[in-house]
Amino acid sequence: xxxxxxxxxxxxxxxxxxxxxxxxxxxxxxxxxxxxxxxxxxxxxxxxxxxxxxxxxxxxxxxxxxxxxxxxxxxxxxxxxxxxxxxxxxxxxxxxxxxxxxxxxxxxxxxxxxxxxxxxxxxxxxxxxxxxxxxxxxxxxxxxxxxxxxxxxxxxxxxxxxxxxxxxxxxxxxxxxxxxxxxxxxxxxxxxxxxxxxxxxxxxxxxxxxxxxxxxxxxxxxxxxxxxxxxxxxxxxxxxxxxxxxxxxxxxxxxxxxxxxxxxxxxxxxxxxxxxxxxxxxxxxxxxxxxxxxxxxxxxxxxxxxxxxxxxxxxxxxxxxxxxxxxxxxxxxxxxxxxxxxxxxxxxxxxxxxxxxxxxxxxxxxxxxxxxxxxxxxxxxxxxxxxxxxxxxxxxxxxxxxxxxxxxxxxxxxxxxxxxxxx
Amino acid sequence: xxxxxxxxxxxxxxxxxxxxxxxxxxxxxxxxxxxxxxxxxxxxxxxxxxxxxxxxxxxxxxxxxxxxxxxxxxxxxxxxxxxxxxxxxxxxxxxxxxxxxxxxxxxxxxxxxxxxxxxxxxxxxxxxxxxxxxxxxxxxxxxxxxxxxxxxxxxxxxxxxxxxxxxxxxxxxxxxxxxxxxxxxxxxxxxxxxxxxxxxxxxxxxxxxxxxxxxxxxxxxxxxxxxxxxxxxxxxxxxxxxxxxxxxxxxxxxxxxxxxxxxxxxxxxxxxxxxxxxxxxxxxxxxxxxxxxxxxxxxxxxxxxxxxxxxxxxxxxxxxxxxxxxxxxxxxxxxxxxxxxxxxxxxxxxxxxxxxxxxxxxxxxxxxxxxxxxxxxxxxxxxxxxxxxxxxxxxxxxxxxxxxxxxxxxxxxxxxxxxxxxx
Numbered sequence: 045x046x047x048x049x050x051x052x053x054x055x056x057x058x059x060x061x062x063x064x065x066x067x068x069x070x071x072x073x074x075x076x077x078x079x080x081x082x083x084x085x086x087x088x089x090x091x092x093x094x095x096x097x098x099x100x101x102x103x104x105x106x107x108x109x110x111x112x113x114x115x116x117x118x119x120x121x122x123x124x125x126x127x128x129x130x131x132x133x134x135x136x137x138x139x140x141x142x143x144x145x146x147x148x149x150x151x152x153x154x155x156x157x158x159x160x161x162x163x164x165x166x167x168x169x170x171x172x173x174x175x176x177x178x179x180x181x182x183x184x185x186x187x188x189x190x191x192x193x194x195x196x197x198x199x200x201x202x203x204x205x206x207x208x209x210x211x212x213x214x215x216x217x218x219x220x221x222x223x224x225x226x227x228x229x230x231x232x233x234x235x236x237x238x239x240x241x242x243x244x245x246x247x248x249x250x251x252x253x254x255x256x257x258x259x260x261x262x263x264x265x266x267x268x269x270x271x272x273x274x275x276x277x278x279x280x281x282x283x284x285x286x287x288x289x290x291x292x293x294x295x296x297x298x299x300x301x302x303x304x305x306x307x308x309x310x311x312x313x314x315x316x317x318x319x320x321x322x323x324x325x326x327x328x329x330x331x332x333x334x335x336x337x338x339x340x341x342x343x344x345x346x347x348x349x350x351x352x353x354x355x356x357x358x359x360x361x362x363x364x365x366x367x368x369x370x371x372x373x374x375x376x377x378x379x380x381x382x383x384x385x386x387x388x389x390x391x392x393x394x395x396x397x398x399x400x401x402x403x404x405x406x407x408x409x410x411x412x413x414x415x416x417x418x419x420x421x422x423x424x425x426x427x428x429x430x431x432x433x434x435x436x437x438x439x440x441x442x443x444x445x446x447x448x449x450x451x452x453x454x455x456x457x458x459x460x461x462x463x464x465x466x467x
Numbered sequence: 468x469x470x471x472x473x474x475x476x477x478x479x480x481x482x483x484x485x486x487x488x489x490x491x492x493x494x495x496x497x498x499x500x501x502x503x504x505x506x507x508x509x510x511x512x513x514x515x516x517x518x519x520x521x522x523x524x525x526x527x528x529x530x531x532x533x534x535x536x537x538x539x540x541x542x543x544x545x546x547x548x549x550x551x552x553x554x555x556x557x558x559x560x561x562x563x564x565x566x567x568x569x570x571x572x573x574x575x576x577x578x579x580x581x582x583x584x585x586x587x588x589x590x591x592x593x594x595x596x597x598x599x600x601x602x603x604x605x606x607x608x609x610x611x612x613x614x615x616x617x618x619x620x621x622x623x624x625x626x627x628x629x630x631x632x633x634x635x636x637x638x639x640x641x642x643x644x645x646x647x648x649x650x651x652x653x654x655x656x657x658x659x660x661x662x663x664x665x666x667x668x669x670x671x672x673x674x675x676x677x678x679x680x681x682x683x684x685x686x687x688x689x690x691x692x693x694x695x696x697x698x699x700x701x702x703x704x705x706x707x708x709x710x711x712x713x714x715x716x717x718x719x720x721x722x723x724x725x726x727x728x729x730x731x732x733x734x735x736x737x738x739x740x741x742x743x744x745x746x747x748x749x750x751x752x753x754x755x756x757x758x759x760x761x762x763x764x765x766x767x768x769x770x771x772x773x774x775x776x777x778x779x780x781x782x783x784x785x786x787x788x789x790x791x792x793x794x795x796x797x798x799x800x801x802x803x804x805x806x807x808x809x810x811x812x813x814x815x816x817x818x819x820x821x822x823x824x825x826x827x828x829x830x831x832x833x834x835x836x837x838x839x840x841x842x843x844x845x846x847x848x849x850x851x852x853x854x855x856x857x858x859x860x861x862x863x864x865x866x867x868x869x870x871x872x873x874x875x876x877x878x879x880x881x882x883x884x885x886x887x888x889x890x
C-alpha cells in the first residue's frame with residue numbers, strides 16, 4: 045500500500061500547486077477589465093497571444109472552474125468573485141432570446157459571431173450554472189441552469205430513440221450529416237449530460253431531474269459501451285448503431301484529437317481518458333443519487349483496468365489519447381486532459397477497489413503531469429500536447445477550446461481523494 | 468360511387484344536426500353561471516345528474532370542442548365565447564404553480580380534489596389551447612399551450628427509450644406499476660401526443676415542434692403497431708415491449724371499455740376505433756407537415772380494411788370496441804366514440820383510396836349513429852354504450868370522462884370531407 049508519508053507528500057505538493065500556482069495564474073491573468081468576461085488565449089510561455097475571441101465554452105468553463113474551486117473552499121472569496129464575473133458576461137451576451145439556447149462564439153465585446161447551438165455547450169451551461177448557484181447562492185445561477193435545462197428538453201432530446209441530438213443551427217434545425225455531425229450522437233455529449241444532470245439534481249432535488257439523470261445513466265450503460273469489452277464507443281447514429289468516429293467541423297475537442305481531419309477511427313478504438321472520466325463521474329452521480337458506490341464498482345474496474353493495461357505508458361508515463369480495446373497503443377502522443385481525468389478515476393479505483401495497482405498507476409500519471417505536462421516556467425497551466433517522451437508538440441496553455449476546466453477540476457478532486465486516503 | 472344526391476343529403480343532415488341540435492345542446496345546458504367553467508354530467512334524458520365534479524379532461528375537451536367549432540366557422544361567435552369561458556376556468560384553477568402541470572380533478576368551485584398529473588390530460592392541454600389560440604388569437608392560449616408543452620418535455624419524456632411516461636403523482640414521480648399504470652406506455656397517449664404536436668406545430672411553425680412531431684410519428688409507426696398486421700397494440704413496457712392491456716385505476720377511458728377491471732386483454736386484440744382515429748390523425752399531421760397524404764395511404768388502407776372486415780357490424784351497423792386482429796369480434800357491444808372516429812377515417816379512405824367499399828362502410832356507421840347512437844329525444848348528444856342491436860346499455864350523455872369531443876369533432880370533420888366529395 046501507499047505509505048502515509050508518500051500520500052501526504054503528494055497531497056501537499058498538489059495543494060501548493062493548486063493554490064499557489066494554478067489558480068493564481070488564472071485569477072491574475074485572465075479577467076478582461078475592458079469588456080468583462082475572460083481572455084483565454086495563452087501561448088506556451090504563458091503570454092497572451094493577442095487573440096480575443098470569447099467562446100461560450102471557454103467562458104462557461106471559467107464559470108465552472110471558479111465556482112467549483114470556491115465551493116471546495118479555495119480562493120478566499122476571489123474564486124467566487126471571478127465566477128460572478130463569468131456569470132455576468134455570459135448572462136449579458138450569449139443567450140438567444142429569440143430561439144432559446146446559447147450562442148457558440150462571441151467577440152471580445154460579447155457580440156455573437158457564431159450563433160449555432162452546440163449541445164456540448166448546453167451541457168456545460170447546466171453544469172456550470174448549477175455549480176455556481178451551489179457555490180454562491182446567486183439566484184441568477186439557478187434560473188440560468190433551469191433555462192438551459194429547458195432548452196435541452198425542448199430542443200435536444202430525441203423523442204424517437206431517447207438520448208440527445210447534438211449539433212444545430214441557431215433555430216435548432218439539426219446540422220447536416222457527414223462532418224457537420226448533425227446526424228450523430230456521441231458518448232462525449234451524453235456523458236457530459238450525465239455530469240450536468242448530476243449537479244442539477246444536487247441543486248434542485250427535483251423528482252424529474254433525478255429520473256432523467258437515471259435515464260441517461262441507463263442509456264449510456266445499455267447503448268454506448270461495447271457489449272463485450274464494456275469500454276466506451278465514441279459515436280453513434282440516432283438509433284445508437286455504433287459508427288466509426290469522425291471529427292466534426294464544429295470544434296470543441298481540438299484539444300482532444302491530434303488527428304483532426306483524418307480518416308474515421310476504427311470501431312475497436314476507445315478513449316481511455318473518456319472511459320475513466322465516465323467512471324468517476326458515474327460514481328459521483330451515485331453519491332448524489334444516494335446509491336452505494338459499489339453499484340458501479342465493476343464498471344470502474346473495467347475502465348481503469350483497460351487504462352492501466354493499454355492506456356498508460358509504463359516507460360515514459362502518462363495516458364495516451366486513443367487506444368485499441370485489446371492491445372497496446374500505436375499513437376503515443378499525450379494530450380493534457382486525459383491525464384487529469386485519469387488521476388481522479390485511479391484514486392477512486394484505489395479507494396473503492398483497494399488494489400495497489402491503481403495507486404501505482406496514479407503515481408505514474410501524477411509524476412508525468414508534474415514532471416512534464418505542467419508548464420512551470422510559464423505560469424503553471426498544462427501544455428496541450430506532448431510526444432511520448434514528454435517533448436512539447438503543442439504548447440498552447442489556453443485557447444478557445446482549452447482552458448482550466450480539466451486541470452483545476454482534476455486538482456480539486458485529487459486533493460479531496462488524497463485527503464480521504466490519508467484520513 | 469356514391470351519388471351526388473346521396474352525399475348532399477347526408478351532408479345536409481349532418482350540418483343541420485351539428486348546428487341545430489348538438490352544438491345548441493352544449494351551448495345552452497353546460498355553462499356554469501355560478502362558478503364558471505362547465506357542468507358536464509347529463510343522464511340519458513339529457514337532464515343534469517346533480518353531479519358537479521369538474522375534471523380537467525372534461526373542461527379541456529370543452530375548450531377544444533368550442534374552439535375547434537369556432538375555427539371551423541360554427542356558432543356565430545357563441546362557440547368562441549364558450550371557449551373563452553373554458554379557458555378562463557382552466558387557467559384560474561388547474562395549473563400547479565409549485566410542480567408544473569395540470570391537476571386532474573376539481574370540484575365545482577375549481578378546488579383541486581385530485582392533484583395527480585395525467586399525461587393524457589397534458590396532451591389535451593397542448594391540443595386544446597393551441598386550437599383555442601388558432602381560433603381566437605387569445606395570446607393566453609398560446610402561452611398555456613407552450614407551458615403545457617414544457618411540462619411534457621420536462622417531466623413526461625423518457626430520455627432512455629424515447630416516448631412518454633404517462634401517469635404521475637403531483638410531483639411527477641411515476642405512479643406504481645400494475646393497475647396504477649406508472650410502468651406502462653400506451654398507444655392512446657402517444658397517438659394523442661401526435662395529435663397535440665400537430666396543432667402545436669400548426670400554431671408555432673417551430674423547427675423543434677416539427678421535429679418532435681416527426682419523431683413521435685416515427686416512434687408509433689416503428690414500435691406501437693403490430694409488425695405483421697400493422698394494427699395498433701394498446702400497451703407497452705417503457706422499452707416498448709408489447710404487454711397485454713389492462714385497465715388503469717386513473718380513469719379517463721371509462722367510456723372506452725365496458726370490461727373495465729376485468730382480465731388483461733390478449734395481445735392480438737386491437738381497437739378498430741383507435742386504429743382508424745390514428746390513421747386520420749396521421750393524414751392530418753401529413754397535411755400540417757406539408758407531406759402528401761399518399762405518404763400514409765398504405766397505413767390508412769390497413770386500418771380501414773381491418774375495420775371494415777372485423778370492426779364493423781354488417782348486420783346491425785356500427786363499430787365494435789375491441790376485436791381480434793384476424794377474425795370477427797366476440798364482444799359485440801358498441802360504444803360511442805369509435806363511431807365518430809370511424810366516420811372521419813372512412814371518408815378519408817374513400818377520398819384517398821377511391822374505393823366504394825369505404826363509402827358503404829361510412830354509410831353503415833353513419834346510419835347507426837343517426838339511427839341508434841344519437842339521443843334525439845334527450846338533446847342530441849350520443850349515448851355511451853349500446854348492445855349489438857342498438858338497445859341502450861349505458862345511456863349517460865356526459866360525465867367526468869365523456870363529453871362532446873368525439874361527437875362534435877366527428878361532425879365537424881365529417882362535414883368538411885363530405886363537402887370535398889360533393890365539390
